[in-house]
Amino acid sequence: MQKIGVFVCHCGTNIAATVDVKAVAEALGREPSVAVSTDYPYMCSESGQNLIKDAIREHALDGVVICSCSPRMHENTFRKAAAQAGLNPYMVEIANIREQCSWIHKDKEEATEKAIILGRAAIAKVLLNAPLTAGESPVTKRALVIGGGIAGIQTALDIAEAGFPVDIVEKEPTIGGKMAQLDKTFPTLDCAACILTPKMVDCAQNENIRILSFSEVEAVSGFVGNFTVKIRRKARYVDETKCTGCGLCTEKCPVKKVPNEFNLGMDQRRAVYIPFAQAVPKVARIDPDWCNMLKNGKCGLCSKICTVGAIDYKQQDTILEEQYGAIVAATGYEPIKVDRYDEYAYTQSKDVITSLEFERLTNAAGPTSGTLLRPSDGRHPHTIVFIQCVGSRCTPEKGKTYCSKICCMYTAKHAMLTREKYPDTDVYVFYIDVRTPGKNFDEFYRRAAEEYGVHYIKGAVGKVAPRADGTLDVQGSDLLMNEQLHIRADLVVLAAAIEPSKTARPLATMLTASMDTNDFFTEAHPKLRPVESPTAGIFLSGACQGPKDIPETVSQASACAAKVIGLLAKDKLTGNPCVAHSDEWMCNGCSNCASVCPYGAITYEDRDFRMPDRTTKTRRVAIVNPAVCQGCGACTVACPSGAMDLYGFSNSQIMAEVDAICK
Amino acid sequence: MQVNENETFVPTIVAFCCNWCSYAGADLSGTNRLQYPSNIKIIRVPCSCRVNPMFILRAFQRGADGVILCGCHPGDCHYTTGNYYARRRMTLLFSMLDYLGIERGRTRVEWVSAAEGQKFAETMKSFAAEIAALGPNRRLEDLRCRK
Amino acid sequence: MNHDFKDRIVRMSGAAVEKCMRCGKCSATCPNYGEMEYHPHQFVYMVERGEVERLMASPSIYACLTCFACVERCPRGVEPAKVIEAVRLEVIRQKGQNYLKPDDIPATLDDDLPQQALVTALRKFAK
Numbered sequence: 001m002q003k004i005g006v007f008v009c010h011c012g013t014n015i016a017a018t019v020d021v022k023a024v025a026e027a028l029g030r031e032p033s034v035a036v037s038t039d040y041p042y043m044c045s046e047s048g049q050n051l052i053k054d055a056i057r058e059h060a061l062d063g064v065v066i067c068s069c070s071p072r073m074h075e076n077t078f079r080k081a082a083a084q085a086g087l088n089p090y091m092v093e094i095a096n097i098r099e100q101c102s103w104i105h106k107d108k109e110e111a112t113e114k115a116i117i118l119g120r121a122a123i124a125k126v127l128l129n130a131p132l133t134a135g136e137s138p139v140t141k142r143a144l145v146i147g148g149g150i151a152g153i154q155t156a157l158d159i160a161e162a163g164f165p166v167d168i169v170e171k172e173p174t175i176g177g178k179m180a181q182l183d184k185t186f187p188t189l190d191c192a193a194c195i196l197t198p199k200m201v202d203c204a205q206n207e208n209i210r211i212l213s214f215s216e217v218e219a220v221s222g223f224v225g226n227f228t229v230k231i232r233r234k235a236r237y238v239d240e241t242k243c244t245g246c247g248l249c250t251e252k253c254p255v256k257k258v259p260n261e262f263n264l265g266m267d268q269r270r271a272v273y274i275p276f277a278q279a280v281p282k283v284a285r286i287d288p289d290w291c292n293m294l295k296n297g298k299c300g301l302c303s304k305i306c307t308v309g310a311i312d313y314k315q316q317d318t319i320l321e322e323q324y325g326a327i328v329a330a331t332g333y334e335p336i337k338v339d340r341y342d343e344y345a346y347t348q349s350k351d352v353i354t355s356l357e358f359e360r361l362t363n364a365a366g367p368t369s370g371t372l373l374r375p376s377d378g379r380h381p382h383t384i385v386f387i388q389c390v391g392s393r394c395t396p397e398k399g400k401t402y403c404s405k406i407c408c409m410y411t412a413k414h415a416m417l418t419r420e421k422y423p424d425t426d427v428y429v430f431y432i433d434v435r436t437p438g439k440n441f442d443e444f445y446r447r448a449a450e451e452y453g454v455h456y457i458k459g460a461v462g463k464v465a466p467r468a469d470g471t472l473d474v475q476g477s478d479l480l481m482n483e484q485l486h487i488r489a490d491l492v493v494l495a496a497a498i499e500p501s502k503t504a505r506p507l508a509t510m511l512t513a514s515m516d517t518n519d520f521f522t523e524a525h526p527k528l529r530p531v532e533s534p535t536a537g538i539f540l541s542g543a544c545q546g547p548k549d550i551p552e553t554v555s556q557a558s559a560c561a562a563k564v565i566g567l568l569a570k571d572k573l574t575g576n577p578c579v580a581h582s583d584e585w586m587c588n589g590c591s592n593c594a595s596v597c598p599y600g601a602i603t604y605e606d607r608d609f610r611m612p613d614r615t616t617k618t619r620r621v622a623i624v625n626p627a628v629c630q631g632c633g634a635c636t637v638a639c640p641s642g643a644m645d646l647y648g649f650s651n652s653q654i655m656a657e658v659d660a661i662c663k
Numbered sequence: 664m665q666v667n668e669n670e671t672f673v674p675t676i677v678a679f680c681c682n683w684c685s686y687a688g689a690d691l692s693g694t695n696r697l698q699y700p701s702n703i704k705i706i707r708v709p710c711s712c713r714v715n716p717m718f719i720l721r722a723f724q725r726g727a728d729g730v731i732l733c734g735c736h737p738g739d740c741h742y743t744t745g746n747y748y749a750r751r752r753m754t755l756l757f758s759m760l761d762y763l764g765i766e767r768g769r770t771r772v773e774w775v776s777a778a779e780g781q782k783f784a785e786t787m788k789s790f791a792a793e794i795a796a797l798g799p800n801r802r803l804e805d806l807r808c809r810k
Numbered sequence: 811m812n813h814d815f816k817d818r819i820v821r822m823s824g825a826a827v828e829k830c831m832r833c834g835k836c837s838a839t840c841p842n843y844g845e846m847e848y849h850p851h852q853f854v855y856m857v858e859r860g861e862v863e864r865l866m867a868s869p870s871i872y873a874c875l876t877c878f879a880c881v882e883r884c885p886r887g888v889e890p891a892k893v894i895e896a897v898r899l900e901v902i903r904q905k906g907q908n909y910l911k912p913d914d915i916p917a918t919l920d921d922d923l924p925q926q927a928l929v930t931a932l933r934k935f936a937k
Binding site for chain 2: 634
C-alpha cells in the first residue's frame with residue numbers, strides 16, 4: 001500500500017482567498033493511500049519545504065502531491081526538496097490550484113470543489129509514478145553566434161575569453177551591424193566606429209573566434225549540447241584567404257552606379273566593392289546582379305588588376321556542417337519602411353528622410369562626407385524638423401504597437417549635434433513624450449533643449465507637404481499653446497520604428513525558438529530569464545529580443561555569454577528522464593514510432609526471446625535512446641500495439657487523471 | 664455530468680493542454696486573473712501529440728460532456744511536428760465520434776500560444792457555453808461509472 | 811462632470827476615447843482647425859473627462875467638416891470625428907427633434923436626390 005503526502009499551499013492569500021485550503025487538505029486526506037494531508041501559507045519557502053521533507057521522513061512517504069501554483073513555477077523546487085529528503089524527485093506531482101483555479105474563479109465553493117478534484121487527479125497520477133533517473137548527454141564545447149552586430153560581437157568575445165571556441169555567422173559581407181552605420185552614440189557622443197572597430201578587430205584576431213561572413217544558417221538539428229548546424233557560405237567571387245583588402249579592384253571597376261546599401265541608397269558603389277573602410281573581414285565582394293563579367297562574360301578588369309589573384313569568377317556557395325553545444329540568436333533590427341505613411345511625403349520628396357539616413361548624412365564617411373546637405377539640391381538646410389514615433393505606439397493595423405525605445409534619445413542626439421555644427425540652423429522636434437530612461441539620458445536630452453536651443457514641441461505632425469519652392473510645409477499641433485503650426489522646413493527627419501530583421505522568423509522556425517507576434521524572440525521568463533529562449537540551448541542577445549540601445553545591448557550580450565559559458569562548462573548534461581520506452585514483449589518492430597519521431601531517437605535491434613514452449617525466437621524491437629528522446633510522446637500514440645509508453649506521462653497515468661476528473 | 668442544487672446542468676469538461684504553449688497560456692490567463700468556468704479541468708501533457716484518442720474516448724466513457732485539445736500553433740510546436748500529428752489524428756477522431764453520435768460541438772482543437780492568455784480564457788468560456796447549450800452527453804457513457 | 815452625457819456619447823459614437831495617447835495628430839491634420847474654439851484632441855479629452863456640456867455649447871462642433879482626416883491619421887484608432895458627430899446628435903436630441911424612421915421618408919422623392927443624402931439622414935437621425 002503506497003503512502004502519499006498531500007501539501008496544500010495558501011500562497012499567502014493568492015490561493016487561500018478563493019479556495020478553502022483547510023477543506024481541501026481535509027478532503028484529500030480522506031482519499032485512499034493518503035497518509036498525511038496538511039496545509040501551509042508558503043510551501044515554496046524554506047520552512048514550507050522543511051515541512052515536506054520532515055513529513056517524507058516521518059511517514060516514509062512513497063509519493064508527494066503539492067497543491068500550489070503552476071508546476072511551471074516550482075516543480076523543480078519541490079523535486080529538489082523531495083530528493084534532499086531521500087525520495088526520488090519524480091515521485092512528486094503538482095496540482096495547479098492557483099493559475100488554473102484560485103485566480104480564475106470568484107465563487108469560493110466552486111473553486112474549492114475544483115481544487116479538490118485537481119488534487120485527486122494529481123494523487124491518481126502519483127500513485128502510478130515510477131522512480132526515474134535522469135539520463136546524461138555529452139556537451140559539444142563550441143558555441144554558434146548568429147549575427148555579427150555589436151550584440152553578437154560582444155557575446156562572442158565573452159565566450160572566447162572564457163576559453164571556448166565560437167563561430168560568428170553573419171549574412172552581410174562584414175560584421176558590425178547597424179552600429180557600424182552610426183555616427184555618434186548617446187549619451188556619451190562617442191564615435192560609433194571608434195568604439196566598435198577595436199571590438200571587430202578583436203574578433204578577427206582572437207584565436208577562439210572564427211568569423212563566417214557572408215554566410216547564413218540553413219538547417220539546425222539536434223538538441224541542447226548537441227546541435228548540428230548547416231551553414232551556407234555564399235559566394236563572394238573573391239578568395240577570402242588571398243584578398244588583402246587593398247581596394248585596387250574597387251577603383252578600377254567600370255560599373256559605378258550600384259546603389260550603395262551601406263549609405264541606404266544615397267550614393268553609389270562599384271560592382272566589386274568593400275562594404276566600408278573598416279570592414280572585418282576586409283575582403284571584396286562582387287555583386288553578381290551588376291558585374292558585367294558574371295552577367296555577360298565581358299570585362300575581367302578586377303581579375304587583371306588584382307596582384308594576388310584573389311578574384312574567382314567561378315566560386316560557388318559551399319555548405320559547412322558543424323557541431324555546437326549552444327546557439328545564440330543575435331540577428332538585430334531594421335528600421336521599418338515608412339512609405340505607407342503618406343502624410344509625411346517620404347516618397348514624394350527627397351528631403352524627407354529617416355533617422356538612419358540622417359545618421360549617414362552626418363557621418364564623415366557618408367555620402368556627403370559629413371556635411372549636412374539637402375538630398376534634393378545639395379543646399380544647406382536652415383530649418384530641420386524631426387518627427388517622432390513614426391510607426392510606433394499605434395494600433396496593429398497602422399504600424400507597431402510598441403515603443404521603439406531608442407528614437408527619443410537619438411533624435412536628441414541628432415538635434416544637439418546639428419545645433420553644435422550649424423548654429424544658424426533652427427531645429428524643431430515634434431514629440432508625444434520624451435522617453436529617457438537610462439543613465440545620464442534625461443540630462444542629455446535637457447542639454448539639447450536648454451543649452452543647444454532645440455525647440456521641443458509637444459504635438460504630432462499631421463502633414464508634410466512639398467512646396468513649389470522646394471521646401472516642405474510641416475503642419476503640426478502645438479498642444480501646449482493649443483495652436484496648429486506651419487513650419488517651413490528644408491529637411492524633415494522621421495524617427496521610424498524598428499522591427500526585427502526579416503531573417504529572424506525563418507531562423508526561429510529552424511531553432512524551434514518561440515517568437516511573439518512582432519517577430520521578437522520570446523525569452524524564457526520576461527523578468528527572471530531574459531537572455532534564454534524557452535528552448536533549451538538557444539540564447540538571445542540584443543535587439544532581436546526587443547528594441548534596445550547600445551548600453552543595454554552590451555549588458556545583455558554579456559549576460560547571454562555568461563549563460564552560454566555556464567552550459568559549455570559542463571561535461572555532461574542531465575537530461576529529461578520523462579522519455580519514451582518500448583515494452584519489448586509487445587513490440588512487433590513495425591517502425592511506426594521511428595517515422596514520427598522528430599529527433600530520430602528510435603532505432604531497432606534484434607532481440608532474442610525465450611518462448612513458453614522453450615524455443616527461442618528472434619524479433620526486431622524498437623529501442624529508444626534516452627539521451628536523444630525529448631519526451632513528446634508522438635510515438636506512444638503512433639504505436640499500434642501500445643508497446644510504446646512515456647515515463648512521467650504514461651497512458652495509465654493520464655487515464656487515471658481523466659477518471660479522477662470525470663467522477 | 665453534474666447537477667447543482669438548482670438542478671441546472673453543469674457540464675464536465677476535460678482540457679488537454681500541451682506543456683509548452685497552451686498550458687503556459689492557461690497560466691497566463693490565471694496571472695491576468697481572466698475568468699472562465701470552473702467546470703473545465705486541465706490535464707498537462709508534454710505535447711498535443713501525446714493525446715491518444717483513447718484518452719478522449721475514456722473521458723466520454725467516464726461521463727465527460729466535452730473534450731478540448733489545446734496545443735501550440737502549427738509551425739511553433741516545441742517538438743517541431745507534434746501538433747501536426749495531433750491535428751490529423753483529431754480530424755479523423757472527431758469525424759468518427761460525430762458518426763457515433765458525439766456531436767462536433769463536444770470536441771474541439773484550439774491552438775493557443777504561451778502569450779495568448781486572453782485567447783485561452785475566451786476559448787474556454789465559449790466552449791463551456793457551447794457544451795452547456797448541447798446538454799448532457801449520454802453516448803458512450805459507461806453506466807457502471809455513473810455516481 | 812456629467813457621466814450620463816459621457817456614457818451616451820461613448821455609446822452612440824462607438825469611439826474608444828480611453829485609447830487616446832494625447833499626441834495631437836488629429837488636430838495637426840484637421841483642415842478646419844483655425845475655425846474652432848475647441849479642437850479635435852480636445853473633443854476627445856473633454857468627453858473622456860465628462861465635460862460634455864461645455865462642448866455641446868460651443869460652436870466648434872459645427873465647424874467639423876466630417877472629413878474624417880482625424881480618423882484616418884489617429885495612430886490609436888480613437889475616431890474623433892465620430893465623437894463630435896455624437897455630440898451634435900446629442901444637441902439635436904436635447905432639443906427634442908430626432909429619430910427619423912424609414913417610414914417617414916415619403917414614397918415619392920426627387921429622382922435627383924443622391925442616395926447618400928438619404929443614407930446620411932438616416933445615419934444622423936436614427937440613433
